[in-house]
Amino acid sequence: MEVRRERIDPAALRVQGATAREMLEGSEIHGPNQGAHLDPQARQEALERHVEERVLTTTLDRMVAWARSNSFFPLGFGLACCAMEFFQTAGPVMDMARFGYEAVRASPRQADLIVLSGRVSIKMAPIVRRLYDQMLEPKWAIAMGACCSSMGVFNNYALVPADKFMPIDVHVPGCPPRPEALMHGVLKLRSMVQEDPEAGWRERYGAVGTEEPPRGA
Numbered sequence: 001m002e003v004r005r006e007r008i009d010p011a012a013l014r015v016q017g018a019t020a021r022e023m024l025e026g027s028e029i030h031g032p033n034q035g036a037h038l039d040p041q042a043r044q045e046a047l048e049r050h051v052e053e054r055v056l057t058t059t060l061d062r063m064v065a066w067a068r069s070n071s072f073f074p075l076g077f078g079l080a081c082c083a084m085e086f087f088q089t090a091g092p093v094m095d096m097a098r099f100g101y102e103a104v105r106a107s108p109r110q111a112d113l114i115v116l117s118g119r120v121s122i123k124m125a126p127i128v129r130r131l132y133d134q135m136l137e138p139k140w141a142i143a144m145g146a147c148c149s150s151m152g153v154f155n156n157y158a159l160v161p162a163d164k165f166m167p168i169d170v171h172v173p174g175c176p177p178r179p180e181a182l183m184h185g186v187l188k189l190r191s192m193v194q195e196d197p198e199a200g201w202r203e204r205y206g207a208v209g210t211e212e213p214p215r216g217a
Contacts, residue, residue: 014135017075019183046094062194062195065193065194065195066194068112069190069193071100071103072140073103073112073136073188074105074113074114075113075114075131076105078117078118079148080119082117082147084176085144085178085179086115086117086144086175088101088179089101093179098168101113108135109134112137112139112140113140113141113142113189114131114132114135114141114142115141116141116144117145119137119154120162122158122159125164129166132166140169140189140193141166141167142168143172144172144182144185145172145176146175148162149161149171152175170192172185
């Protein structure tokens with residue numbers, strides 16, 4: 001194999017795209033310096049087509065929601081075996097960095113997403129709620145696994161479902177759920193933040209707001 005070093009003209013690598021001025025002159029149809037004979041209506045149509053293909057308009061609320069939904073800051077927090085699956089989402093196979101969720105924070109004051117990965121005992125529930133209260137606003141929560149969602153195989157007096165003491169946005173079923181399932185739940189949460197959610201069973205059956213208030217409230 002022969003390696004050769006040659007000087008390349010930068011102009012040869014430049015993409016020759018039509019500018020708005022060229023579109024007004026009609027050069028997109030007849031080439032450079034060939035659109036002087038086009039009437040104003042044809043030039044206006046060319047400019048409108050140019051804008052439609054290259055300009056995107058939105059609202060400030062949608063832009064902020066898009067930025068939030070693509071830059072979650074998860075809390076580095078695990079409860080049981082589901083946490084091992086949660087850690088795998090940052091590995092090279094799932095690579096949650098491609099969605100902008102790889103900045104796992106060690107402090108709840110720097111996080112806006114908590115993934116409850118494992119079973120929650122009655123003694124642990126107040127601590128988990130305290131961490132949730134210390135997180136940034138707006139904040140979201142994912143209940144990962146059957147134990148955290150419905151107490152799963154450990155259905156006894158010592159465990160409590162997460163949505164009984166704090167609001168949960170997305171439930172990820174499984175025992176334990178694979179990293180693909182958690183990523184699916186995170187993408188569902190992203191759709192909710194972008195105000196384009198798919199109606200879940202809570203919305204269909206009117207089961208929103210089933211968490212129980214703390215004692216003395």
